[in-house]
Amino acid sequence: MSLRHAPATLRNRDPILAVLRRVLPRDGTVLEIGSGSGEHAAYFAAALAPLRWRPTDASDRDFASITGWAREHGASTVEPPRVLDAISDTWPTGRADAMFSANVIHIAPWAVTEGMLRGAARVLPSGAPLVLYGPFMREGTHTAASNAAFDADLRRRDPSWGIRDLGTVADVAATHGLDLDDITEMPANNLTVVFRRR
Numbered sequence: 001m002s003l004r005h006a007p008a009t010l011r012n013r014d015p016i017l018a019v020l021r022r023v024l025p026r027d028g029t030v031l032e033i034g035s036g037s038g039e040h041a042a043y044f045a046a047a048l049a050p051l052r053w054r055p056t057d058a059s060d061r062d063f064a065s066i067t068g069w070a071r072e073h074g075a076s077t078v079e080p081p082r083v084l085d086a087i088s089d090t091w092p093t094g095r096a097d098a099m100f101s102a103n104v105i106h107i108a109p110w111a112v113t114e115g116m117l118r119g120a121a122r123v124l125p126s127g128a129p130l131v132l133y134g135p136f137m138r139e140g141t142h143t144a145a146s147n148a149a150f151d152a153d154l155r156r157r158d159p160s161w162g163i164r165d166l167g168t169v170a171d172v173a174a175t176h177g178l179d180l181d182d183i184t185e186m187p188a189n190n191l192t193v194v195f196r197r198r
Contacts (some may be wrong), residue, residue, distance in 0.1 A: 023098075024154075029053075029097050034086075034104035035057050042072065098124070099129070132194075
């Protein structure tokens with residue numbers, strides 16, 4: 001079994017889970033965009049059952065890891081992973097009761113953020129949350145020197161990547177009927193941000 005491990009997951013999963021317990025519905029389906037190793041999916045699904053977890057990623061490269069972690073955690077509510085291109089206007093996922101994405105929008109072109117917000121407007125019912133975790137700028141300024149250095153490194157690796165400004169994300173979200181509802185400060189200068197579908 002090829003389990004992939006992202007070390008940051010162990011540091012951030014409990015603070016994120018505390019927010020998810022507050023903002024997610026008690027049952028239904030959470031659509032995760034960019035599930036990566038699958039560690040978040042397995043941990044959150046095991047803790048939040050009977051809520052179902054629908055993992056997706058841009059390719060099937062890590063699907064064995066996603067299903068392997070779900071098995072490891074006994075998370076029977078994790079659905080089989082699906083390939084999802086966030087930029088596409090057709091997602092193979094159907095409706096969802098919530099959406100979640102961790103550490104995606106800064107390691108992807110801006111079009112992925114726009115596609116995710118458009119997609120949330122399509123798949124979420126009124127009042128449902130879209131939860132984003134990761135580093136953000138506030139009013140055009142980095143919240144820590146470490147984030148500024150991380151942003152510079154990201155942009156060196158790929159000029160289309162970079163830490164996004166929360167105000168800009170919120171403005172685009174609003175055009176798609178998603179209102180900024182909650183901001184929670186996280187360890188390592190990250191945020192968990194909740195938008196709600198109008």
